Amino acid sequence: MTIRTPRTMRIPGFLPTVLTGVLCGVLLVACAGGPDGAGGLRSVVRDSAGVMIVENGRPLPESRLEWRVGSAPAVTIGTTEGDPAYELFRVGDAMRLSDGRIVVANTGSGELRIFDSEGVHLESWGGQGDGPGEFGIMAPTRVERWPGDSLMAREPFQRRISIFSGRGAFGRALRLQPQSGYESVIGPLPDGRVLAQTLTTYSGGTPGTSELTRPDREYGILEADGSVHRDLGVFPGSELYVVNTANGPRPRRYPFERRAFAFVWGDLVVMSTSDRYEIRAYRTDGSLARIVRRDHEVRPPTRADLRDYVARQNPDRPEVLDAVADMPLVEAFPAFARVLVDRLGYLWVEEYRLPGDADRLWTVFDPEGRALGLFEMPGSFAVQEIGEDYILGTREDELDIEYVESWSLDRSGS
Template sequence: MSQPTTRGCLAIRILALTLCSVGCEDTSEDADSGPEVVVRDSAGVSIVENDAPAPDSRLPWEFGTQPSLSIGAVDSGEADQLFQVTDATRLPDGRIVIANSGSNELRAFNADGSHAATWGGRGEGPGEFVSYSPTVVASWPGDSIAAVNPWGTRLSLFDADGNHGRDVPLDASLLNVVDLLPDGNIFTSGSGGLRRNMTGSSGLVRSNAEWGILDADGTLLASLGEFPGSEFYAIFAPDGSLEGGMPHPFGHGTMGAVWGKLVAIGVQDSYEIKAFATDGSLVRTVRRAGDLESPAQADLDEYYARRYADLPDEDRISNLNAVRDMPLVESWPAFSEILSDRAGYLWVREYRTAAWTVFDPEGRVQGLIETPPDLRTFEIGEDYILGWVYDELGVEYVQLWSLSREIPS
C-alpha cells in the first residue's frame, strides 16, 4: 500500500473521527507505526480488520544473539538428558519445569540450569503419568503446577515443591488440553481426527470437534461449539469402510491459545481469530488481509521426497507409493500456530516462514517478528521466550532467550 502524504494522513484521521461519531467504527493508520486497522462493533462483538504488514518489515523487538540458558546433554545419564519434551514453563521464582514425556516425568531446573528435582514417573498412581505424557505443564493458581495426562483422563496438580495435591478429571470427549487460564480454568478440545466408523470414498476428510472450557474441578463451564479438525487423507475399502489414513502435510485444522483472560480459536482456512470469554460468549473477531496461495503438485512431491530421502530404497519406494494418490488441498493454511505472551499480545505464526504477526491485546496488528531459528516456542514472557530445539544428532535442548521490546507508539 502506498504511503499517504501528511495532508492525506490528516484527511484519514478526520474521516476516522467522523465515522466514529456516526457509526461506531474506528479506522486508524500511521505511516510510521504499521498497517491500517479498522475496528467496528457488531452486536456487542468487536470486529478488528487489519491490513497485512509489509513482508520485509519487522517490529523493533530483539532477541539475544544466543540463549541465556540451555538445558540438555548428550549421554549424560542425568536429568539434563532430555527425551520427547512436549512442553516447558518458567515459574515466578525463575525455575523451569520441563514435561519430559519420554520418561513420563516433570523435571525442574533452577534459574542457573542446575537440576532441582524430578516429579511424577511412569504409572497409573497419583501424580504419575502414562503413555505420551505429560503433554502440557503450566502454572496454576496458588503457586501450584499443573500437568496434563490425557491418556489417564486427568490433570495432575503439584505444589511448588513437587508434592502431588490432587487430580482433576477430564471429560473423555475433551482430552486435548490446549492451555490453562490464569484463574485455573482449562481450555480444551476434542480430537477431530479419523473415526473408525467413518464410511465414504478415498480422499480428504475432516471431522468436527467440540471446543470448550472446563472449570478447576473438570466440569464443563462453557461449550465454544464445534470447529473443523485436521484434514486427513483417508483410504476406504470398496464397501465404504475405513481402511487407513494419514494427516495431509499441508492440511488445515483449528488452532487455539489462551489470550489474557480470553481464549482464541483460529481455523486455518482463513486468517481469522475468534476470542471468547470463559462463559462461552464471543468477544472479539480479529482478521488480517492477505490472499491464500495454493500449493502445486511439485510442492507435495518435494515434501515427500525430502521426508523419505534417508530411508533404504525399498522402504522409500513403498512409502512414496502409499502417498502417490494424495490430493492437493485447496490452499496453504493461513497460519501455522497461535500463542499469546504474558503481556497480552497474540502471536500468529506465518505458514512456511519463521515470522510471526503480533497483535496487541485489542487485536490490532503491530508487525512481524522472527523468533530464534529452529526454536519450537512453548512460552513467551515479557522479557523472554522459552522453547525447544534439537541438533543434528537428535539431542534435545530447552532454551531460554532474552527478549527486548520497544512497543510501537
C-alpha cells in the same frame, strides 16, 4: 467414513448474521497507522452488535519490530552424555515459573524436571506410576501455569490433568469422566475452570479408498471437579488424510492441512482454524466477543508443491512419492501456522512458510488484536513459551539429541 455424531450442533459466532445485517450500524472505534503508516501497518477496530472486529493490513516485509533477541541462547539444557538429569527424551513442553525456574515435561521418563534460571537441575517431580502425582504412559505432554503459583501437567491417555504447587507438592488430579463428553483439557481459565475438547473418532470406510476429511470438534468449559459448566458448541476440526484398509482407517498427516486450534486468551477462549487469517475469541458463555483479521496472500498448492514437500520430508524414501500421487489438493495453503499468547497477553502468529520462504516470521498483535509488526524468530527451535523478556523453546540436533533453550528478548526497541 462415518464421523462420530456430535451432541449438539449449536455453533455460536459462526452464523453469518453475526457479521451481516448489522454492519450499517458499525461504530468506528479506532484506526491506527493509517493507509500509509510505517511498514504498511494499518488497523481498524470497530464494534458490530457487541463483537469487536479488528481489521489489520498485511505488514510489509520491512515492518520488522525493533525488538532484539540474544545472539545465542542464554540457557541451554540437554547433553549427549553425562548426568542423566540433563539427558532429555521426548520433551513435550517447557515453561518458566515466576521465579525463573524452568520446568521441562520430559515425557520419556514421566517426569517434570526442574532447572534453575541458569539451567542447573534442581529436582524432578512425578515419575512413571499410578500413585498420586505420578504419570501414566506418554505423559506429561504439556505444562501450563495454573491460577496462583501452581502448574498443570496434561496426561492425554489418562484423560486427566495433575496440579502441582510451585514447590512440587501434588495438589489434585482432574480426571475427565466419560459422561461429560470431553476427552482432553486444553488449558486453564483465570477462575480455575478449564477449556476442554472432544477428540476425533472414526469408523472405517471402504478398504482401498482414501479421502481428505474434516471431522468436527466440540468445546466446553468444565468446572474444577470435571463437571460440565457450559457446552460451547461444535466447530470445524483439522483436515486429515485417511487411508481405509481392511484393518480399519489409517489417518495420516496431510502436508498442507488447515488446522483447528483452541487456547485461552485472557478471559476469552479462542476456537478457530487456519483456513483464513482470522482469530475468533469467545466469552465463556459461548458468545462471540472478538474477531481479529489480517490480510494475507491466498495461494493454492500445486501437485509439484506436494511432491516437493514429501520428497524433502523423506529424502531416503523416494517410493513414498507414489503414495501421494492421488492425494487431493486443498483450495489454498493455510493462512498461518500457529498462534501463541505471551505472558503479557500479546498474540504471536507464526506465518505459514510457503514454498521458497526462508525466514521464520511471526506477526505480533497487541492484547486487543492490533498488528504491531513482524518478528523473525532466531535459531531453528520450536517455540514453547514467550515471556516478557525471554523466548523458551525446544530443539533437536543432527543426532536427534534434545535440548531446551531460553533466548533473551528485549522489547524496548518499539
